[in-house]
Amino acid sequence: MQKNVKQETLGLNGDEAVAYAAKQCDVDVVAAYPITPQTIIVEKFSEYVANGETKTEFVCTESEHSALTACLAASATGVRTFTASASAGLALMHEILFVTSGSRAPVVMAIANRALSSPLNIHGDHSDSMAARDSGWIQIYVENAQEAYDSIIQAFRIAEDTNVSLPILVGLDGFTLSHTLENVIVLSDEAVRQFVGERKIPAVLTHEGKTVPYKLDPDNPMTMGPIALQNYYFEFKRQQEEGMKNALKKIGEINDEYASLTGRSYGNGLIENYKLDDAEIAVVCVGSTSGTIKVIVDKLREEGIKAGLLRLRTFRPLPVEELRKNLKNIKAAAVMDKSMSFGGLGGAVFHEVRHALYDEPSHPPIINYIYGLGGRDSSPSELRKIFDELVQIAKTGQIASQVRYLGLRE
Amino acid sequence: MTTQEWKFTAKDIALKPDLFLSGHRACAGCGPASVLRLIMKATRGPTIVTEATGCMEVVSSIYPYTSWAVPWIHTAFENAAANASGIDAALKAMKKKGKAKHEHVDIIAFAGDGGTFDIGLQALSGAVERGHDFLFVLYDNEGYMNTGIQRSGGTPTGAATTTTPAGSVNPGKLENKKPIADIMLAHEMEYVATATPYYWKDLLTKVRKGLEVEGPAFLHVFAPCPRGWRSDPAKSIEYSKLAVESCVFPVWEAVNGKRQLSIPSKLISLAPQKKRPVKEYLTGQGRFRHLFTPQNSHILDEIQRATDKHWQKLLQKCEQP
Numbered sequence: 169m170q171k172n173v174k175q176e177t178l179g180l181n182g183d184e185a186v187a188y189a190a191k192q193c194d195v196d197v198v199a200a201y202p203i204t205p206q207t208i209i210v211e212k213f214s215e216y217v218a219n220g221e222t223k224t225e226f227v228c229t230e231s232e233h234s235a236l237t238a239c240l241a242a243s244a245t246g247v248r249t250f251t252a253s254a255s256a257g258l259a260l261m262h263e264i265l266f267v268t269s270g271s272r273a274p275v276v277m278a279i280a281n282r283a284l285s286s287p288l289n290i291h292g293d294h295s296d297s298m299a300a301r302d303s304g305w306i307q308i309y310v311e312n313a314q315e316a317y318d319s320i321i322q323a324f325r326i327a328e329d330t331n332v333s334l335p336i337l338v339g340l341d342g343f344t345l346s347h348t349l350e351n352v353i354v355l356s357d358e359a360v361r362q363f364v365g366e367r368k369i370p371a372v373l374t375h376e377g378k379t380v381p382y383k384l385d386p387d388n389p390m391t392m393g394p395i396a397l398q399n400y401y402f403e404f405k406r407q408q409e410e411g412m413k414n415a416l417k418k419i420g421e422i423n424d425e426y427a428s429l430t431g432r433s434y435g436n437g438l439i440e441n442y443k444l445d446d447a448e449i450a451v452v453c454v455g456s457t458s459g460t461i462k463v464i465v466d467k468l469r470e471e472g473i474k475a476g477l478l479r480l481r482t483f484r485p486l487p488v489e490e491l492r493k494n495l496k497n498i499k500a501a502a503v504m505d506k507s508m509s510f511g512g513l514g515g516a517v518f519h520e521v522r523h524a525l526y527d528e529p530s531h532p533p534i535i536n537y538i539y540g541l542g543g544r545d546s547s548p549s550e551l552r553k554i555f556d557e558l559v560q561i562a563k564t565g566q567i568a569s570q571v572r573y574l575g576l577r578e
Numbered sequence: 579m580t581t582q583e584w585k586f587t588a589k590d591i592a593l594k595p596d597l598f599l600s601g602h603r604a605c606a607g608c609g610p611a612s613v614l615r616l617i618m619k620a621t622r623g624p625t626i627v628t629e630a631t632g633c634m635e636v637v638s639s640i641y642p643y644t645s646w647a648v649p650w651i652h653t654a655f656e657n658a659a660a661n662a663s664g665i666d667a668a669l670k671a672m673k674k675k676g677k678a679k680h681e682h683v684d685i686i687a688f689a690g691d692g693g694t695f696d697i698g699l700q701a702l703s704g705a706v707e708r709g710h711d712f713l714f715v716l717y718d719n720e721g722y723m724n725t726g727i728q729r730s731g732g733t734p735t736g737a738a739t740t741t742t743p744a745g746s747v748n749p750g751k752l753e754n755k756k757p758i759a760d761i762m763l764a765h766e767m768e769y770v771a772t773a774t775p776y777y778w779k780d781l782l783t784k785v786r787k788g789l790e791v792e793g794p795a796f797l798h799v800f801a802p803c804p805r806g807w808r809s810d811p812a813k814s815i816e817y818s819k820l821a822v823e824s825c826v827f828p829v830w831e832a833v834n835g836k837r838q839l840s841i842p843s844k845l846i847s848l849a850p851q852k853k854r855p856v857k858e859y860l861t862g863q864g865r866f867r868h869l870f871t872p873q874n875s876h877i878l879d880e881i882q883r884a885t886d887k888h889w890q891k892l893l894q895k896c897e898q899p
Binding site for chain 1 (some may be wrong): 589622625626628635636639641642644646647648649650651652653654656658660661662663664665667668669670671672674675679680683700701703704705706707872
């Protein structure tokens with residue numbers, strides 16, 4: 169692989185960065201339906217189509233349900249597909265999320281993360297994609313527009329790897345990232361095309377003993393999306409889990425390969441360890457708020473407080489070993505959740521992180537902060553208080569309450 | 579669409595290998611299974627089939643078996659037309675990029691009445707509006723038979739189903755059957771037609787015409803269900819004839835919006851004395867049994883009146899010879 173190829177800097181918001189990356193990846197079919205704050209992605213892509221900048225078949229469906237269905241069916245026909253959505257749109261796709269992963273269709277989807285109704289709210293939080301946690305999609309959450317661009321390019325490689333063959337969701341925080349202009353360093357079309365390559369179709373064995381590509385092909389008729397009953401369904405689901413396990417390795421490999429091409433990497437692709445190695449207190453965060461927390465960590469370090477951040481970039485598959493390795497020696501940790509799991513003990517990220525540490529002989533006391541729902545801003549001073557609290561917990565080992573709400577009127 | 583009149587003979591279909599194969603798990607006398615087998619006899623080249631969740635999907639694809647000798651995909655209930663959209667887009671993209679292996683691939687989407695009249699209507703309307711190149715075939719057995727005979731928007735008035743049982747107050751379904759083919763015709767599609775498996779030449783010709791359209795085409799096929807209709811499995815094809823002769827299900831086609839009765843229905847329009855009373859069609863179907871009682875005889879009269887009214891309206895809509 170060519171090292172550090174020529175790149176240029178463009179002024180793009182997160183949505184534009186996503187659309188630009190999808191165009192460069194030479195997607196065959198895009199099927200999508202507009203929803204705030206994802207709209208810029210479909211609008212931008214429509215411009216590319218209108219100006220003949222891409223040969224992509226762009227299908228403006230009548231709903232998100234049909235958008236994902238069309239991507240799934242196109243993917244089954246053997247081509248590269250992309251879609252984007254948010255909030256209610258992802259919720260409407262919910263049924264087809266499972267069908268897509270179960271069909272092992274490597275659809276790539278950008279989600280401009282947004283709150284779910286009711287009450288109606290168009291602003292950013294993670295309620296939409298966290299509710300899709302168990303739908304069998306790989307989930308990557310980005311910190312900024314640059315990472316949104318880079319992750320979309322990487323996503324095609326991950327999803328289409330024949331040992332993975334799973335759909336992938338790239339989450340970027342609604343408005344905070346989707347609508348905020350940043351300097352984004354981009355590769356040339358040629359470099360992206362070379363990195364992504366042509367879509368590879370897995371080979372499957374037929375009942376006649378022939379090896380054929382897993383797609384709808386009149387020369388090799390295949391029945392896709394069959395009914396599988398008590399005697400076979402379970403094995404299908406178990407195989408999906410293998411794809412997830414393979415993805416865990418693949419995400420890291422592709423992160424490294426991309427780094428050698430561009431000079432940019434995101435931790436090890438799974439998590440980003442920010443000053444954790446000697447940290448005594450740590451925050452675990454997903455998405456754009458990590459950027460603010462890094463600033464706070466730097467400030468605390470200047471004050472002599474050993475603070476760190478674990479940014480969870482890949483939420484599915486969950487990098488359990490990475491979480492254990494990086495958090496087991498911490499004295500107190502807080503997990504940030506931008507969505508709720510009503511009636512549960514804290515949010516989804518908290519559940520997962522705490523669960524991952526359960527088998528460690530010693531693990532830190534962990535608290536949960538629910539924050540930023542419906543786009544509520546979390547200021548540096550509020551976020552700083554979390555660390556102050558962790559200092560106390562580290563000292564005393566006492567936790568007053570496990571689940572807290574940041575910046576909430578109570 | 580070409581102007582060629584397709585003439586399918588019994589020999590043609592006997593010689594053409596089946597693409598919907600035996601060994602499926604459909605019930606004895608299943609109308610939809612006969613319809614699918616016949617329709618697959620009218621294909622003209624490489625074809626991809628997609629199906630909505632429903633009886634025919636379930637009976638034909640029980641893993642690790644399949645009845646499909648063509649590439650086939652099922653994803654969900656309400657989205658057969660969206661599947662077709664995706665396949666169409668993929669084929670077009672491959673062609674644009676010089677990656678297509680075939681000059682042309684036909685796409686057929688099959689759905690039952692639930693997957694068409696009701697839950698599938700949005701995806702169908704959207705796909706037709708976008709002009710995807712596919713033939714949508716509705717096999718109408720007039721109810722949710724796969725889930726145990728519940729009413730659908732395609733269930734006729736008076737029919738008893740498990741969600742419109744004939745009770746002491748309600749005599750089966752109270753509402754009318756949705757005029758689905760007219761709804762599709764209102765989309766200004768190039769080709770819309772109705773057919774039944776009894777008139778198999780008519781059915782096959784319409785399938786071929788639908789495939790020849792460069793864009794969406796819609797075919798509404800009458801498909802008796804002995805389990806759901808509580809009818810004799812030996813009489814499914816007979817009911818497909820009676821439905822036309824009683825004008826309960828007239829057969830017609832509309833090319834570019836110009837609607838014409840097909841020959842079986844045209845003959846009745848020319849010789850109205852040949853029109854059979856609706857009672858003759860309803861008799862023997864257990865789903866209408868409760869109507870043949872003195873207290874419900876007025877419902878039979880109403881069904882006859884409504885059938886006559888629809889027939890007259892259809893005659894007005896069709897060009898008279």
